[in-house]
Amino acid sequence: MAAKRKLKVFRTPIGFHDAYVAASSRRAALEAWGSDADLFARGIAELVTDDALTAEPLASPGQVIKRLRGSAEEQLAALPAAAPSPKRPGRRSSDRKAKRGGSQGEEARASSKKTPKSKPRPRSKPRPSRAALDRAEQGLEALVAAQAQEEAALREREQALERTRRDLNTRHQRDRKTAELRVRKAREAHTDALQHWIDDQG
Incomplete structure (x- = not known):
């Protein structure tokens, strides 16, 4: 009988967790994570040799073990800061804008009234027939x-x-x-x- 391959522990980040899995090869680890891409070639997955981190995955070979990465405070700090809400314009500025908008609208209407309508272009006569x-x-x-x-x-x-x-x-x-x-x-x-x-x- 062929000797069983030694299990190794691999790790890849998934959200706020690190996903550990004990597998015989990188390919087996990718299958356990359900990934079609080579995460190792992209530098996203790696081999873990720390005994404190490999004990639990080695106890459950092929099973993905998730561990929270960092504290809750560190994860909240890593989130992007919320964008400040835009300030509402004051009543006076809005009134001034409304007045300017009204005057501009009146000017536009006045200019549109003054603009003479373009006369329709006369239809071109058809080319004379040479049938006769x-x-x-x-x-x-x-x-x-x-x-x-x-x-x-x-x-x-x-x-x-x-x-x-x-x-x-x-x-x-x-x-x-x-x-x-x-x-x-x-x-x-x-x-x-x-x-x-x-x-x-x-």
């Missing part, structure tokens, strides 16, 4: 596009008429030449026939 301008521009664009289409269609018709005119002129010239050739041949035939007739009459 947008519609007019869109109408102009549509008109220009429609006119361009009409002009293109007219040019196509003009080109078609020009082709028709050229074809017509070509056909007219061909037909006229044919007719003129027929007339010339007919005249020659008539001239020959007339000459034969004259010869036969002589």
Whole structure:
């Protein structure tokens, strides 16, 4: 079996008391005091070796023994002195303050009456809408596009008429030449026939 660790007595202040505990380690002492902080590292807790102070804690290991620190007179002396109560102003001084306050209030009211009220700022007019301008521009664009289409269609018709005119002129010239050739041949035939007739009459 492992030998039991020797008990030590530790002390930490709690209010007007010193809390003693007999424990096997600092950690056990902190658990007995219910402290999560390392009071030893902060210098608040310490090891006690005085036999007169360790006898009672060693008789009750693990139990916190509280002892009053100093006398009642010493504890009362350690308390902070009470702050002196403020003196009440005399009647005359309060009356003077009331009079000054009244005169100041009257002056403030008089100055507020004299101050002219600021005129309300006129509301700024809304920015003009360009909806009508947008519609007019869109109408102009549509008109220009429609006119361009009409002009293109007219040019196509003009080109078609020009082709028709050229074809017509070509056909007219061909037909006229044919007719003129027929007339010339007919005249020659008539001239020959007339000459034969004259010869036969002589």
